[in-house]
Amino acid sequence: MKAYELQPRDGLDALQPADRPASGPLGPRDVRVRVRAVSLNFRDLGMVRIARKLKRPQIPVSDGAGEVVEVGAAVTRVRVGDRVAAAFFPTWHDGELVEAYHGQLLGGTQDGMLAEEQVLPETAWVHLPEHLSYEEGATLPCAGVTAWHALFEAVALRPGDTVLAQGTGGVSIFVLQLARAAGAQVVMTSSSDDKRERARMLGAAHTIDYKATPAWGDAVRAWTGGRGVDVAVEVGGPGTFDQTVAALRYGGTMSILGVLTGTKGEVNTYAVFHKALRIRGIYVGSVRMFEALNRAVTQAQIHPVIDRVFPFAEARAAYEHLKSGAHFGKVVIRIE
């Protein structure tokens, strides 16, 4: 079958087309899926950077959707013809994250989805909402589940609440869509006039240019009438942490999940307890969370925002587009 591999080269040269043998006979609980689309996450750029450290050439990308083409003898969860996506953590079914789940990550510690076929145990596959295309469904496993986890599992977002989302990447756009579906108001930050305009058209109640307003945390709090937001989804990391703290209300929750400004840096820890804040580390989520996300996406008839779809042959261009930061929403690769 056709696939891409990360090979031990520098930069995006690591991403190379490859011809892989089809996998052998299925185990009794295995499911074979013809992949139709994948979506990219920043994590996929990170994997390119460490391509030389991989033990063997590996198929990249965690997020993909497709059609069930064969099922093992004992499979009950899906049928041939079902439209499914793979869970980011194939072995995290329910409950809390434990360290062992990190050991089996698609496109991380095992072959991922940028290939014509993928075989995984039935418990790793989740049905797509009916109203979504494969391209749309492929955006859910990482960005969609992360946003769901940040708003409805780490905290209980309620109608009337206010939410801060940073930037207009895949997670933040899902945060906007899901928070609105829950009756909350969202304030978004972006330095691009055009992206702020698009965010407002998608329903953002307020937007802030964080370059023009370096103390944007105070601006967020001012927008809430001085109370502060109930929930902030922190995708920046240390470089945005203090402003996010300033934006939050007393007792508010920061769902932290990103490293866009780095993995470490100086932050104000005093304010965390002075304001009695809650911080929750969010690492995507479980199969059960994915299913709950899908019920919400279906009920609210949410369509994920896709910035651009690239053909399979132009996968490298898709990576370059994501790297440029020019996107608004998700970057997708279609596998005909």
Next chain:
Amino acid sequence: MKAYELQPRDGLDALQPADRPASGPLGPRDVRVRVRAVSLNFRDLGMVRIARKLKRPQIPVSDGAGEVVEVGAAVTRVRVGDRVAAAFFPTWHDGELVEAYHGQLLGGTQDGMLAEEQVLPETAWVHLPEHLSYEEGATLPCAGVTAWHALFEAVALRPGDTVLAQGTGGVSIFVLQLARAAGAQVVMTSSSDDKRERARMLGAAHTIDYKATPAWGDAVRAWTGGRGVDVAVEVGGPGTFDQTVAALRYGGTMSILGVLTGTKGEVNTYAVFHKALRIRGIYVGSVRMFEALNRAVTQAQIHPVIDRVFPFAEARAAYEHLKSGAHFGKVVIRIE
């Protein structure tokens, strides 16, 4: 000032107009409010039934809204001219219900709101959402706060969830409006074709005639595709308990708050643990919950559903109308 009193007579004869002296000078943290509207709850009918047991004639009704006309020297929470409603439990500010709060209930253990004026400590008053009239605001303290508590404090309702509401009384209509604002779907039961039609017009996803379908719990579960609803707001009590259990999903939550079918009766307790259910007793809620409700009502621009407004002089007719069960939503009395 003009008021009504419950006097030691039988039936609605207990409700009598009275002329009460205006209350004296305010304490430093007291607030005097000119009451503009009250709304009735089933509890108010219950108080009429025990009118002969009251130690002295007492002004009835827990729920009322009006305008601040005078504040004590140390008051900071409200100002003269503010539009406010009184909390059902004037001393329950935040945290859990404790027994002591039952000792100070408007229209229960102390004078209530069916009068031209009421004086309470500043902490008992909550600002009305700006888009609501006094008549609308007067419906919030008991029915609105109860529905909020049942959906967003006892449990964390999420978009995509399903909710069962019984009948079309004040609490159930608020449940419908608030659950929809949170992106959930609501199924409602009523034996009246007309009321079911109105419920659907207000956004109920499905309605069931519980008289025509005695096993309506199974019908609710069937409507969810066999999974069962996530949350059920139980206003009936023992007579509806088993069907409500049948309607719920494994691990679902029953918020129990009503006695329409009695205070005790035969129920199936085995099913409660076989389905790993959660049951939460809901007794209105705290001032903080009231404030959270108001943020949601404001954000979603919810207008409480008022069945009919009676003039002050016709308070007895308002009680009779509530007693008839013909209402859909809340019964209100205006105090000019």
Next chain:
Amino acid sequence: MKAYELQPRDGLDALQPADRPASGPLGPRDVRVRVRAVSLNFRDLGMVRIARKLKRPQIPVSDGAGEVVEVGAAVTRVRVGDRVAAAFFPTWHDGELVEAYHGQLLGGTQDGMLAEEQVLPETAWVHLPEHLSYEEGATLPCAGVTAWHALFEAVALRPGDTVLAQGTGGVSIFVLQLARAAGAQVVMTSSSDDKRERARMLGAAHTIDYKATPAWGDAVRAWTGGRGVDVAVEVGGPGTFDQTVAALRYGGTMSILGVLTGTKGEVNTYAVFHKALRIRGIYVGSVRMFEALNRAVTQAQIHPVIDRVFPFAEARAAYEHLKSGAHFGKVVIRIE
């Protein structure tokens, strides 16, 4: 291998010795265990009563412990020689109970543990605390996990809290031991002078003879100085429900898990919401809960209370002893 089967006969005649063929080659994730001891639960008596309804003769008993004697090629969770017990719900690993888990129950919907060997997937086996014998370890899967779930998952028991346990069966004795390990005080009810004495020797702070004191719920509340207990573990069902409600504090939690007085009956639902109670249906628990229980049992060096150990050849006598109700703690069958 030697085993017992439930065959289609009446009463305890249904329990018959049988010679079963050893199971075949292991699947890659399967684990074969030489069973050394099982413990009985009331549920096992219930299975005897419905023996005629079983589709085929079935090995009974959910709770057993033994030694790993063979592992499949892909097994990582246990090794040959490990001392383990089987989870009551072999497929409930973490998170909430869902209906599907009910479909695979040891000694319920599939062969159980009253046999020399049992083969289950590795995820169904849990390591025994080191200080426990096989006989002690065999008491944990149902009674121990249920008590843990009732005290530490459905609610968060804290030092200084008070707990009500009913009777002196397996679950209630675990409740006593675990609650004491958590710094809580336990009040127990029993109509036997001898059992009450033994409960006090095990650390019960107070005991009540429920036959001599029919209003024992009030007596419990009086013992707490009028406040009421924080948590009650309801094993009786409808016949004890109202007294349990009387015993609880405002906002207290009833963990309901038993049917000793029946599956349905008349209860007071009004009191549930007047006291703002929480009721949680407890159906044993997950593998993760079992592991958490074991950490507590190890740290507190708890030894489960075994009433009596019967040899394998006298399994029927063990059933009869449990049925008599004379036991205090768990009834165990040793499999040499």
Next chain:
Amino acid sequence: MKAYELQPRDGLDALQPADRPASGPLGPRDVRVRVRAVSLNFRDLGMVRIARKLKRPQIPVSDGAGEVVEVGAAVTRVRVGDRVAAAFFPTWHDGELVEAYHGQLLGGTQDGMLAEEQVLPETAWVHLPEHLSYEEGATLPCAGVTAWHALFEAVALRPGDTVLAQGTGGVSIFVLQLARAAGAQVVMTSSSDDKRERARMLGAAHTIDYKATPAWGDAVRAWTGGRGVDVAVEVGGPGTFDQTVAALRYGGTMSILGVLTGTKGEVNTYAVFHKALRIRGIYVGSVRMFEALNRAVTQAQIHPVIDRVFPFAEARAAYEHLKSGAHFGKVVIRIE
């Protein structure tokens, strides 16, 4: 009455004896207490540093206990002769911290406890556990309540859990005592051989010399068999943050409440979400938490660890002793 004041001078010269007029007649809900002992917290040293910024000379110290000597006409919560302590936040009764509660802090924004008398509303006073002296009771309001909040409100500590406490100051010793009462194991860090020895005598399961072992977070995790601790009480702030993260298990909770290493600094935020950690800012706690603490202290018969008691005349020496860092547990001043 005799008191100390913070006057606008440098260093501990700011602390000056003063003669204050007795407060006037009580309001209807006020309670006058003859203070018998106070305890010092690091916050009290901080107040000395900003003494020149105070608007007027102010009586310092938040934590004190004494005897009720007079009550207002409407007081029901305490009686003359009762032994009580003042809540750190006199207006935070229950529920979450809100910004307004910061506006009324004893020894912070209003006169504190280092005086012969203090008058506060009845709701600000909490009864002392009967087995404690005034000196012991005076240690509870800040350090005791903080430890309680960190272990039993921000998270639900359970028997078998493991806890990390840093150093041997007042909060950390309470953490040790309370965690042990809940059946958890505690690992403590200290660079003093003597203090580590004393910590072990008080029941610490393990101690680590953080100076000899700079990667003490890894050492903590190793001590748990590689799993990591369930809860860490972070009193250091940014300088200890990363090691605390290393010490925690996946999904573990850091209760952050101290600034011993500063208010800001470089930390690793990536690890927070990679390990799915929870961080809770802890700022002392509510009156209700204080009451829950007292039930636990009573049930476990905990005696707070007092390092040294100074007479009223030597208050300055008490401050100097705390500042030296030589203490183990709490520093107390007796007011005869």
